[in-house]
Amino acid sequence: MTPGEELPSLTVPITRTLVIAGAIASRDYQDVHHDVEAARAKGTPDIFMNILTTNGLVGRYVTDYVTGHSGMKAVLRKVSIRLGVPSYPGDVLVLTGRILSVNERTSVNEHALATERTIEISVVGTNRLGRHVTGRVVVDAHPFRSHPLRSHSLRPRTSP
Amino acid sequence: MRPASDVHHQLDLHHPLDIHHLLKAFEGRPAAVSASAPDSVNLPMIRHWCEAMGDTNPAYAGDGAIAPPAMLQAWTMPGLSGTASARTPAYDELFALLDGAGYGAVVATDCEQEYVRPLRPGDRLTFDTVIETVSPRKTTRLGAGYFITTMMRVRAAGELVGTHRFRILKYAPAPAEAAGQAPSGAAAPLQAPVRASASSRPARPRPVINRDNAPFWEGVAAHKLLIQRCTACGTLRFPWLPGCGRCGSPEWGAVEARGSGTVHSYVVVHHPPFPAFDPPYAVALVELTEGVRMISNITGVPYDGVRIGMSVELEFIRVDGEWELPVFRARSGGPEGAAA
Numbered sequence: 001m002t003p004g005e006e007l008p009s010l011t012v013p014i015t016r017t018l019v020i021a022g023a024i025a026s027r028d029y030q031d032v033h034h035d036v037e038a039a040r041a042k043g044t045p046d047i048f049m050n051i052l053t054t055n056g057l058v059g060r061y062v063t064d065y066v067t068g069h070s071g072m073k074a075v076l077r078k079v080s081i082r083l084g085v086p087s088y089p090g091d092v093l094v095l096t097g098r099i100l101s102v103n104e105r106t107s108v109n110e111h112a113l114a115t116e117r118t119i120e121i122s123v124v125g126t127n128r129l130g131r132h133v134t135g136r137v138v139v140d141a142h143p144f145r146s147h148p149l150r151s152h153s154l155r156p157r158t159s160p
Numbered sequence: 161m162r163p164a165s166d167v168h169h170q171l172d173l174h175h176p177l178d179i180h181h182l183l184k185a186f187e188g189r190p191a192a193v194s195a196s197a198p199d200s201v202n203l204p205m206i207r208h209w210c211e212a213m214g215d216t217n218p219a220y221a222g223d224g225a226i227a228p229p230a231m232l233q234a235w236t237m238p239g240l241s242g243t244a245s246a247r248t249p250a251y252d253e254l255f256a257l258l259d260g261a262g263y264g265a266v267v268a269t270d271c272e273q274e275y276v277r278p279l280r281p282g283d284r285l286t287f288d289t290v291i292e293t294v295s296p297r298k299t300t301r302l303g304a305g306y307f308i309t310t311m312m313r314v315r316a317a318g319e320l321v322g323t324h325r326f327r328i329l330k331y332a333p334a335p336a337e338a339a340g341q342a343p344s345g346a347a348a349p350l351q352a353p354v355r356a357s358a359s360s361r362p363a364r365p366r367p368v369i370n371r372d373n374a375p376f377w378e379g380v381a382a383h384k385l386l387i388q389r390c391t392a393c394g395t396l397r398f399p400w401l402p403g404c405g406r407c408g409s410p411e412w413g414a415v416e417a418r419g420s421g422t423v424h425s426y427v428v429v430h431h432p433p434f435p436a437f438d439p440p441y442a443v444a445l446v447e448l449t450e451g452v453r454m455i456s457n458i459t460g461v462p463y464d465g466v467r468i469g470m471s472v473e474l475e476f477i478r479v480d481g482e483w484e485l486p487v488f489r490a491r492s493g494g495p496e497g498a499a500a
């Protein structure tokens with residue numbers, strides 16, 4: 001993971017089910033995200049994906065990449081997104097990303113040597129209409145607790 | 161057709177009044193105070209979110225699960241019953257003002273979240289929201305409106321766990337034809353530049369010609385750049401106005417500009433895109449040798465070749481095949497007299 005490196009793209013078919021499931025899972029009951037007739041009455045050709053779902057997909061894209069690439073646990077620290085064109089059912093959203101910076105820290109204690117990274121990634125999501133989302137994500141990567149050294153270091157030691 | 165007696169006959173739904181001075185007063189006022197999330201952080205809602213997003217991250221399941229951080233806002237949503245008990249009168253007043261003035265449509269544009277610590281099942285969240293800023297009126301592809309930015313601080317047991325800055329556009333939908341070939345309405349492209357091909361590009365905006373400036377445009381049609389001159393005090397003025405800004409006299413004559421000048425200042429327009437233009441392009445403030453300044457385009461150099469102090473020469477271009485426009489061509493030899 002080095003600055004400038006491109007992330008493998010993620011293709012997300014924007015199905016009607018995804019638009020509605022994403023809206024409801026994010027507790028967003030605005031009718032333009034689930035009711036075609038109501039959406040059309042407001043001048044849009046179809047229902048469209050809500051910003052919370054876009055946020056969720058961007059988060060998933062980044063954490064999947066970090067975990068898949070480094071085998072480390074990925075914890076989001078910041079997600080900043082700006083929406084452009086809408087995503088309608090039938091569209092295909094292609095997320096791409098690029099690493100902006102990597103900061104590595106090594107912490108040492110009596111039991112373990114742990115390396116943690118903070119990675120900043122820019123993300124762009126496009127569909128047939130253009131750019132749906134541009135954003136920046138900051139994510140921490142650190143060893144899973146199952147890591148032998150790490151788990152050992154985390155086990156509390158009490159002397160009876 | 162509306163009857164002439166219609167009380168709304170002067171209300172142009174696509175060009176409502178600018179009410180920024182009223183909206184500005186809402187900056188800094190709370191939109192929610194000590195509001196409680198309807199549900200504490202819980203595994204079922206986390207699971208439903210992950211299913212919808214297709215997120216199989218093991219950190220969000222099993223013992224020691226955390227909530228997906230990007231789910232932060234979801235915990236604060238009022239849901240279907242929409243109990244707005246958390247909202248303050250200020251927020252409702254702001255929306256009522258905008259709705260009443262014709263800015264009835266809304267679209268979310270930005271979301272900036274910081275996660276101080278992961279949320280875990282059992283966390284009971286409260287939040288406070290402040291109206292940070294209300295932008296001046298902006299013209300977007302969706303229509304004219306205001307960007308409203310709110311900042312929410314989310315706490316668990318009093319401890320800050322995350323922040324959520326959210327920006328929406330409250331706007332008056334543009335008529336469908338103004339939105340070009342793009343889908344119209346709430347979901348039409350907002351940020352994406354639209355580059356129409358030359359053949360399909362919409363016409364540029366027409367100048368507004370009235371009795372105060374008609375002689376100027378007659379001059380342009382004859383390839384003359386005319387500057388207004390007060391006959392009482394002799395002050396030159398541009399653009400054309402009904403009275404002299406120096407002495408107040410309404411009497412005027414005109415002198416023809418020699419046509420040379422320098423770039424006094426300029427900007428490069430990247431955004432927002434307008435259908436008839438193809439960003440990026442430079443817009444320059446040209447100071448004529450006569451001393452007045454006018455806004456125009458610079459020809460003969462790319463947008464990033466325009467410089468302050470550059471010498472320019474008047475020329476006329478034909479726009480959309482039917483009308484003339486005065487522009488300025490960069491003199492060969494490059495910048496001249498530019499600030500070192």
